[in-house]
Amino acid sequence: SMPTSPNPLLLDYDRIPFGEIEAAHVVPAVKDILEDGRAEIEALVSVESTPTYADTIGRLDDALERVKERTVPITHLLSVAETPELREAYGKVLPEITEFWTRVTLNEGLWSRIRALAETDEAAALSPMERRHLDTTLRDFRRAGADLSTTDKEKLSAIRLEISSLEQKFPENVIDATNAYSLLIEDGGRLEGVPDADREEASRKAAEKGQEGWLLTLDYPSFEPIIKHAHDRDLRRELYTAYVERCRDGEFDNRDIIARLLHLRRELAEVLGYADFADYRLVDHMAKTGEQAFGFVEDMTQKTRLYWERDLAELREHASVLGLSEIEPWDTAFLAESLRRDKFDIDDEVIRPYFPLDRVLDGMFEVVRRVFGLVVTEQTIPEVWNPDVHCYELSREEDGTLLGFFYADWHPRPDKRQGAWMNALRTGGPRDGGFEPHVGMIAGNLSPPKGDVPSLLTHREVQTIFHEFGHLLHHLTSTVPIAPMAGINVAWDFVEFPSQIMENWTWEEEAISLFSGHHESGEPLPKELYERLRRARTFLGGWMQMRQLSFGHLDLRLHRSHPDAVTQDLMSYIEGLFEEYTPGPAFARMHVTTSFTHLFAGGYAAAYYSYLWSEVLDADAFGRFRLEGIFNREVGDAYLASILTRGDSDEPEALFREFMGRDPDLQPLLERNLGRSLDDGSRDGSSAMASP
Numbered sequence: 001s002m003p004t005s006p007n008p009l010l011l012d013y014d015r016i017p018f019g020e021i022e023a024a025h026v027v028p029a030v031k032d033i034l035e036d037g038r039a040e041i042e043a044l045v046s047v048e049s050t051p052t053y054a055d056t057i058g059r060l061d062d063a064l065e066r067v068k069e070r071t072v073p074i075t076h077l078l079s080v081a082e083t084p085e086l087r088e089a090y091g092k093v094l095p096e097i098t099e100f101w102t103r104v105t106l107n108e109g110l111w112s113r114i115r116a117l118a119e120t121d122e123a124a125a126l127s128p129m130e131r132r133h134l135d136t137t138l139r140d141f142r143r144a145g146a147d148l149s150t151t152d153k154e155k156l157s158a159i160r161l162e163i164s165s166l167e168q169k170f171p172e173n174v175i176d177a178t179n180a181y182s183l184l185i186e187d188g189g190r191l192e193g194v195p196d197a198d199r200e201e202a203s204r205k206a207a208e209k210g211q212e213g214w215l216l217t218l219d220y221p222s223f224e225p226i227i228k229h230a231h232d233r234d235l236r237r238e239l240y241t242a243y244v245e246r247c248r249d250g251e252f253d254n255r256d257i258i259a260r261l262l263h264l265r266r267e268l269a270e271v272l273g274y275a276d277f278a279d280y281r282l283v284d285h286m287a288k289t290g291e292q293a294f295g296f297v298e299d300m301t302q303k304t305r306l307y308w309e310r311d312l313a314e315l316r317e318h319a320s321v322l323g324l325s326e327i328e329p330w331d332t333a334f335l336a337e338s339l340r341r342d343k344f345d346i347d348d349e350v351i352r353p354y355f356p357l358d359r360v361l362d363g364m365f366e367v368v369r370r371v372f373g374l375v376v377t378e379q380t381i382p383e384v385w386n387p388d389v390h391c392y393e394l395s396r397e398e399d400g401t402l403l404g405f406f407y408a409d410w411h412p413r414p415d416k417r418q419g420a421w422m423n424a425l426r427t428g429g430p431r432d433g434g435f436e437p438h439v440g441m442i443a444g445n446l447s448p449p450k451g452d453v454p455s456l457l458t459h460r461e462v463q464t465i466f467h468e469f470g471h472l473l474h475h476l477t478s479t480v481p482i483a484p485m486a487g488i489n490v491a492w493d494f495v496e497f498p499s500q501i502m503e504n505w506t507w508e509e510e511a512i513s514l515f516s517g518h519h520e521s522g523e524p525l526p527k528e529l530y531e532r533l534r535r536a537r538t539f540l541g542g543w544m545q546m547r548q549l550s551f552g553h554l555d556l557r558l559h560r561s562h563p564d565a566v567t568q569d570l571m572s573y574i575e576g577l578f579e580e581y582t583p584g585p586a587f588a589r590m591h592v593t594t595s596f597t598h599l600f601a602g603g604y605a606a607a608y609y610s611y612l613w614s615e616v617l618d619a620d621a622f623g624r625f626r627l628e629g630i631f632n633r634e635v636g637d638a639y640l641a642s643i644l645t646r647g648d649s650d651e652p653e654a655l656f657r658e659f660m661g662r663d664p665d666l667q668p669l670l671e672r673n674l675g676r677s678l679d680d681g682s683r684d685g686s687s688a689m690a691s692p
Helices: 023-045 054-080 084-106 108-118 128-143 150-180 196-208 220-229 233-244 255-271 277-282 290-321 332-344 348-354 357-372 459-476 497-507 509-515 527-536 541-560 563-567 570-579 585-589 610-628 633-644 652-660 667-674
Strands: 183-185 214-216 374-379 390-396 402-409 421-426 429-431 434-436 438-443
Touching: 023 054, 023 084, 023 108, 054 084, 054 108, 054 128, 054 421, 054 438, 084 108, 108 128, 150 255, 183 233, 196 214, 196 220, 214 220, 220 233, 220 332, 255 277, 255 541, 255 563, 255 570, 277 290, 277 541, 290 332, 290 541, 290 610, 290 667, 332 527, 348 459, 348 527, 357 374, 357 459, 357 509, 357 633, 402 459, 421 459, 438 459, 459 497, 497 509, 497 610, 497 633, 509 527, 541 570, 541 610, 541 667, 563 570, 570 585, 610 633, 610 652, 610 667, 633 652
Parallel strands: 402 438
Antiparallel strands: 183 214, 374 390, 390 402, 421 438, 429 434
């Protein structure tokens, strides 16, 4: 028989051999990778002598990093080149991979080695970075239950199991409820105001089902154009009501799941010695406690209220111009869109020709060269998963040090997931006197080229590219020698700061002239269009920020209050939480909690506030660039030295303070999102999150 070629997932390679990895390689490779990982952990646990930092923490880091680095090509390919075979193969090994990671913190021999290390003289004398890493490791083990009695460990494990199955069931119900609904429109007049492309899509959907007319569904791309553009108020009401009522009863009811999850999360926190789930969750966040996060949300709410009232008055006034006496929940998106057109006449199609993708990328790379002294060079390599993929090197301008290598994959394909993201494929950094390059990737689903016309972007898409590139720079510039503390491995409410700060350059006229150029004439974005974009930036800012705060408030109240009180009459309790954030009871009733996957399918439980918190950080920090020059290399160097290269090697507060010389201030974000101060004397320059 033919000799089988070596499994590409198991080779030691400079460049991941993406072109050669096949579904058949996954199961045998993962088996080997996990066996190696387990063997290495067993070996370091069975060492007889007194533990040292190098032979315990150092060795554990290396073992885990190796498992992560060798399995990441598989999950990466699932997001950019999925096949049924690859999905099936990954489904087979996923339980094993999950079990491997769970067992690390439950390994009693390992836990006692680490505890013994913490008692040694060496541990007392570690460098601050190593000490921080040891403390973080101890904390992570304790939060996973390493210190509990056997009975409590079993209890914890049962709670976690039930939580994960409910967090799996919740979004499945949302998808099923979304798919279960459709509305056939037989009279085309009812779709007046809806853009042509969306009407065509609806008629295509109807034809696909063998129906005459236009088929409307509740997935967001179908729902949004109706709620924003349809003149027919009854149609908006019908669709909006169906949208918020998903999973409120019937076959896909999520109410009991929410109630059960709130009880289980509280139990989990209590078993581990925390007062509530928010305190458990936020220990390793900048907020530290539920009380602090809640204080931030309350403070922001109070500072936003006047602007919210201003915006609500503007919507009401516009409603009466359009002949609506009372605003209903299904009117606000429509009114906002109509008002936006009246005030700013902003049309994406007028903006797109000025933002061809190649010009945007070249301009962004030039911004990064001017500000940070980082040089991006395109490379052509054969090892890619699709011919559309571009590859680049990132190096330091002053000494030519190669910092890293990255892939960019910008356009939609049927085998690729939605949205935009960044992924770390390998963590390098300082090694043995040299610098080992990092590897990362960045992906989007940007408007593809059409015939001879290049890919043309909206301003929103331009922001998305800058945002993801910010994450990528955080990874590729990292100089932290300890991989689990390097790059983007930072606090949840800090990780969006380096990505969001990059978006600021997309609003600066000086920068826009670098990355805009009409695809036919090369002419940069005209001043008049720029002014309109900029004025529209704070449009309804109070209304939108209040909506975001209402979710942050809901989230923390649900996870801090006693579940018995919350779940006795869950829906009316939740309604009460929305009252102070909405124009009236009808709005409070129309909340989306039963389909709010951010809170009940993992991710953002007790941490929804972090979206706004990281905006506070980026708006404040960009103020220093604004003051000293948006292309000021000294400020760029300071930002690199204090924040971008530092990963989690120090407390995020300390890194921020090092760059700004003080704690974060709320005011810059309020001005950016809400516009000029409606001065009510509430400007006391209060700092953003009161220190514990």
